[in-house]
Amino acid sequence: MTSLINTSRPPVFCPGCSHERITLALDKTFQNMNIAGHEIALVSDIGCSGLFDTFFNTHAFHGLHGRALTYAAGIKMSRPGLHVIVTMGDGGLGIGGAHLLSACRRNLNMTLLILNNFNFGMTGGQFSATTPPEASVGSGFLNQLERPLDACQVASAAGAAFVARASSYQKDLVDLLEQAIRFDGFSIVDMWGVCPGRYTKKNKITPASIGESLAGLSPMTGVVEANIRPEYGTQYRELSSALKPANTPKGVAVNFKPLFSNRREVILLGSAGQRIITAGEIICLAGMSAGLNATQKNEYNITVLRGPSISDLVLSSDPIGYTGIEHPSVVVAIAQEGIDRRKGLFAKLGPESMILAVKGLVLPDSRARVHEIDMKALGLKSQDYAMAAVSILAGMNLILNADMLKQALEYRFRGSALEASLTVMNQCLTTS
Ligand code: SF4
Structure with missing residues (x-):
């Protein structure tokens, strides 16, 4: 050699x-x-x-x-x-x-x-x-x-x-x-x-x-x-x-056309226990069902069941190189802790952005359109506010629609959890 x-x-x-x-x-x-x-x-x-x-x-x-x-x-x-x-x-x-x-x-x-x-x-x-x-x-x-x-x-x-x-x-x-x-x-x-x-x-x-x-x-x-x-x-x-082979990862079926042509950013501002992260996941799954790329970046305190819970979402027909939010088109504000945590964001919002806010919360000044929802009047519990807000967006054909939301829920949940989420969806789709 x-x-x-x-x-x-x-x-x-x-x-x-x-x-x-x-x-x-x-x-x-x-x-x-x-x-x-x-x-x-x-x-x-x-x-x-x-x-x-x-x-x-x-x-x-x-x-x-x-x-x-x-x-x-x-x-x-x-x-x-x-x-x-x-x-x-x-x-x-x-x-x-x-x-x-x-x-x-x-x-x-x-x-x-x-x-x-x-x-x-x-x-x-x-x-x-x-x-x-x-x-x-x-x-x-x-x-x-x-x-x-x-x-x-x-x-x-x-x-x-x-x-x-x-x-x-x-x-x-x-x-x-x-x-x-x-x-x-x-x-x-x-x-x-x-x-x-x-x-x-x-x-x-x-x-x-x-x-x-x-x-x-x-x-x-x-x-x-x-x-x-x-x-x-x-x-x-x-x-x-000797182990059973791992299951093939479940793909997301692309069955819909996207509701927009380029990129949309969404921020969910809530608090611990309001299923903010899950709601963000649902929006991403809905976007993926329309063939979009999706990223989710979450922020929450290391402590359990207290403090703000925030999810930054990007949906885009183009590859997403950076998960940061720059120009959110929709801000979903469902808890004061989340709003206060990102209070600096509001001054940057222009009239093209929409804030979907739970009635009674104090929003910092902004130029965005504010759409208030009276969650208490709908008889919803705090832990369902995020899913309700996603359903209201779907009812408005904003970011996602009802069919995309339904597929995302059926992908994400099983049994009683699926039934409960479909109930919230059906209740809120026509609320605007
Ligand atoms: S500096 Fe590096 S190359 Fe030079 S004698 Fe020491 S170990 Fe060897």
Whole structure:
């Protein structure tokens, strides 16, 4: 097998950087394993180790700092036949620590290569999760206050079944990398190296001293017998294959012509418990039954059953790129809390807009037409005001009509909920 090094963009590191040795060792490993570029996905983190994906002719993914394991997990789950290899520095290791724990607990068949040179090399030599307290780094004294992370101990404790400490300079590195990649589960190789561009400018560290330091630690040489268990992806596929297939999402049948040619915006202003969000959903479903695009953006307090409840709706024959409301053609005002929450909106309304308001509410000044509805005279309860207002709009052929509303209700509700909503609809369609 020939080298997978990308000759049009070969590795470039500071002179003497141990990353270069690892790049070449990884390439040699691929050759020894006789695997081709299209069988490998290299997922790189951020930093100097984050350049690895560009140095090889393989599939590649380069994402956010500390998150490489999450992308790798998705890639491996969707393409289990790929060899998925993550390159991450000690910076990404600290930033994405929780993802490391999840990967160890999960045991998905992929390999994490930690290129551990004890500092954030690319950004100026700041301390990282593995910087020794006695080191002199570019971020002052902070490393003196923290214990360095022993990634291998943590990974082993979290359930990783293949954990190896290594020197970037050890002779059998290629063999170790092959063992890790061949391991049927999550494997980690924590490779210690030097960063002449930053770290070794202020700290004495050599291949020999790395070897001595590693020899002083508890050995981690690969398989962790106590953590051996079935591989996650295989188990996942076995268990999921026994599940009933998910139902095909129910589509909205397009049976009507839209009542307008371009875009309409609607705002429902109510309070918690008035089914504002559901009413907004019904208007969207009605619009979709006429082939329109529809968006709904809701606002409500995190508290339950109190505070304003507001729904911003856009219906348009064109794609909707942004869900924000700019020029509402209809404002449905059914509770004072909702009105007060959006009081700044009213001054912007022109005479082309209509406010459908429950009688008795105090509206801020505007130039819009106001259409008042006496909900109490209709004998309706507060929780039905929003549905009643939608029905009144349908009766006026504004935004939606009766047929569109009926289809939307039949799509959205079943049983007694459908009966109740149809009753409100029939009562209010002729109210204007
Ligand atoms: S800054 Fe350090 S890690 Fe980055 S290329 Fe230079 S020597 Fe290597």
